[in-house]
Amino acid sequence: MTEPVQVMVVTPHPDDAEFGVAGTVSRWVREGKSVIYVVCTSGEKGTNDPNMKPDELAKIREEEQLAVAKLLGVREVIFLRYPDQSLEDTPEFRKEIVRLIRMYRPETVVTADPYRRYMWHRDHRIAGQVVLDAIFPYARDRLAYPDLLEEGLQPHKVEEALLWGAEDSNYRSDITDTFGIKVAALRCHKSQVGGHPFSDMEKWLREWAKTMAEGEDFELAEAFHRVEIWW
Numbered sequence: 001m002t003e004p005v006q007v008m009v010v011t012p013h014p015d016d017a018e019f020g021v022a023g024t025v026s027r028w029v030r031e032g033k034s035v036i037y038v039v040c041t042s043g044e045k046g047t048n049d050p051n052m053k054p055d056e057l058a059k060i061r062e063e064e065q066l067a068v069a070k071l072l073g074v075r076e077v078i079f080l081r082y083p084d085q086s087l088e089d090t091p092e093f094r095k096e097i098v099r100l101i102r103m104y105r106p107e108t109v110v111t112a113d114p115y116r117r118y119m120w121h122r123d124h125r126i127a128g129q130v131v132l133d134a135i136f137p138y139a140r141d142r143l144a145y146p147d148l149l150e151e152g153l154q155p156h157k158v159e160e161a162l163l164w165g166a167e168d169s170n171y172r173s174d175i176t177d178t179f180g181i182k183v184a185a186l187r188c189h190k191s192q193v194g195g196h197p198f199s200d201m202e203k204w205l206r207e208w209a210k211t212m213a214e215g216e217d218f219e220l221a222e223a224f225h226r227v228e229i230w231w
């Protein structure tokens, strides 16, 4: 049987989770929680370089994600390798997430908020929706997948979902002590952030984290819409 984790982070592309939750992941790991990453697509379309081939980029981005995992202390990274920019809400994708939730039995699942309006990457919207559906009712309900039961994957009730990118955040996580690690984690995604002067990006990230912490008694935050699953 797979050793359970406290936290499962489901990211549409490599690097989304670093923008959304890396500071909090680092704090959780310091507190002794085990965290796994599930990476839906390998982000093979994320380039403006005319000489870059998708296969090559997928490989680079997976390596970048593994470097982040090492830095943050993430226990395991699972690459689902769905095609970038073509994520769809299919029964297969949903079942794959259900399977992983039942295998790893996380208390907390973190992903992109599917309900951000207007300009939001389609893969983020789809991943967020599929993950929420997988949590409830499909991972929880015994008869949702009789074949998973036969494999020994019992129903599992996730306790909370944290959604990054939310327009109506209701939960702020203190990253004052781990902000530096978040920045270092983003820096691992060289294929994505390599073109910008990193000092500018760090400044921008700090301003953003400060805004997220407004009204709290700490300086820097990541913000989420938190859904407690109490039923």
Ligand SMILES: [Zn+2]
Binding pocket: 012, 013, 016, 121, 124
């Ligand atoms: Zn993304």
